[in-house]
Amino acid sequence: MLQITDKSKCCGCNACVQRCPKQCIEMHDDKEGFLYPVIDTAVCIDCGLCEKVCPVLNQNNVRKPLQVFAAKNRNEIQRLHSSSGGIFILLAEQIIQNGGVVFGARFDKNWEVEHCYAERIEELQPLMRSKYVQSRIANTYKEVESFLKHGRQVLFVGTSCQIAGLHKFLRKDYDNLLTVDFICHGVPSPG
Template sequence: MELAGKESCTGCGACAYVCPKKCISFKKDETYYDIAYPVIDEKQCINCGKCQKSCPALNPLERATPISAYAAWSSDSEERRTSASGGVAAEIYKYALKKGWSIVGASFCEDFKVRLELADDLDAIKKFKNSKYVFSSTADIFHKIAQKLKEGGKIVVIALPCQIAAIRKIFHDKLDDLLLVDLVCHGTMPYEYLKQYIGYIEKSYCKKAVRLTFRDPAKGTENFALSLYDEKDVCFYSCASFEDIYQFAYHCMVAYRENCYHCCYANSNRVSDITLSDYKGLGACSPCKFLEKKVSSVLVNTTKGREYIDELIHNNLIVVEKRPIEEPIKGDSQLRHPSVKSFSRRLWEKKYKRNFVNVTLYVYKMSEFRNILLGIYYLPNRIFRKLYRILSS
C-alpha cells in the first residue's frame, strides 16, 4: 500500500485510525527536516486499502462555497480580550455546551505538545483558546469522537482544515451530529522545532518554562507576543512576532511541513460548516466604522453553519456586521493560495542539519541583511518617486 507523499500528507492520522491491523505509525524522517510521516509495517499489512480510501489527500472532498460573511466578536468583553481575535470560537464552544453538546479543540499537554481533545465542561475552553503555532496531534481524538457519537452525542469541532477533512472522511455517515469549524491556516511546524526552541530559551535565561502562549493576552493578543512563564507564573521571556526566531519561522513561512506549501485547502472553497480567522482587509470592499483589531472573520459555508451562527446572534452572544463575501477572501492570501516558499525558506532547506535553532538564527540574520541590501538598492527609486510627487503637487 502507498500512502500520500510528502507534498500532500498533512499528518492528519486518518490512515492510522482506520487501519484494522494497526500497522501504521508516525515516525520522524531524519532525512526530511525531522517531520513525522506515516509508515506501514508491511509484515502486518493485509492490503485492505482502508488507509488509502480514508486519506483526504488521496481522495479530495467536495467543498462548499461561502454563502455569507461577517465581521464578528464576542459580546463578552473579557472573552474578547483574552481571545486570539474576536472570541467567536469561545462563544461557539459555550453555546454548544449549553445545548448539551461536546466540544473538540487544540490544547497544550505534557511538555508543550499540542493535541486535539474532547471535553464537556467550560474549563476546557480556556485550554482551547488562542493560537498554537505548532503541529497538533489527532492521536486518540477519533476514538473519542466515535464513542461520543455512538452514545448519541453531538459535537462541535474547531480545528485545522486538514483535520476537519479527516473527520469528514472517517465520520461521513455521522455528519448530522457534527458541527465542523475550520481555522484559516498558514501552515504548521513540527513539535520537534518547538521543543528545541524552548530548550534554547530556558538555557539562555536559566529558567524552566511551565506555560507558553503564542499570543499573550497580557501583551495584547493582536501583538503576537510569544511568552514563556515559570513555575510561579512569572513571565521570563516575551517577544513580538518578527523579533523572535520561532515566530519568524512561522509568520514568514520558513519552517512548515512540506504539504503546507502545496495545501489544497488554501482557497475560498471550504471543507467545513463555518470558517474562522483574524479579519484581514476589513473595510477594503465596503465602508466600515470599526478597526480590524480584535475582530473575527466568519465565513458561513453551509445551511447548518448559518443556522448555528443565527442562533449565536439571536442569543446576543456575538456582535456581527454582514460583510461582502469577497472582502475576507481578498484580504487573506490563505483564502486564495497556499503559503509560498520564500528566499528564507529555500535557504533554510539548504542549511538545515537537524538543529532548528541554529539554522533559523542563521536564516533570520541573512534575511535581515538581505532586506538592508534591498532597501539600499531601491532607495534611489524611492527618492525619485518622492521628489516627483513633490514637484507634481
C-alpha cells in the first residue's frame, strides 16, 4: 500500500487511483492546493497495484534522445492561437482525421484545469495553449486504455509526470498510442 510520507515522492499523476481495484484511493488537495493520494485503509486489500504503477517508485532508466528536432506550425493563425510553436494542433488534427482520440488539458467552467478528450476537430480549441498548473486527470488513463483496446489511435498530451503515470498505468506498450510531454520544472498549485 502506498504511504506518502514525503510529498517529493509523489508527482500527483493519479495512476494509483485509477489502477486500484477497490477504488479506495482518492486524490485530495493539501493546504497548498496540490493533489495527493489518500487511501482508505479499511477497504484496501494490500494488492500492491498502486505501488506497481507509481512512476516515482518505479522510475525508468535514463535514456538519451536518438535525434532532436525543432518545428513550428507554418499556419500563422494556428500558431498565434497556440503555445510552443503550434505543433499540438497539427498532431491532434492528424489523429482525429484518422479516427483517433486526443487527450489534453482545458479549463472547466470554474477555471480549473482538467484533462479530457476530443474526437472532433471542433473540440480541439480548448485543449490548445499551455495551462501552467497541475491538471485533474480524473479517469482519463482508463479512458485511454479503453480506446487503445478498441484499436483507436490515441494522442495524450501532458506533463512528464502524467505521461510516466499513463505508461505505468497501462503496463504495456501500444503501437496506437502517441504521447507528447514538454520540458517541465514542476507545476504550480492549482490553488
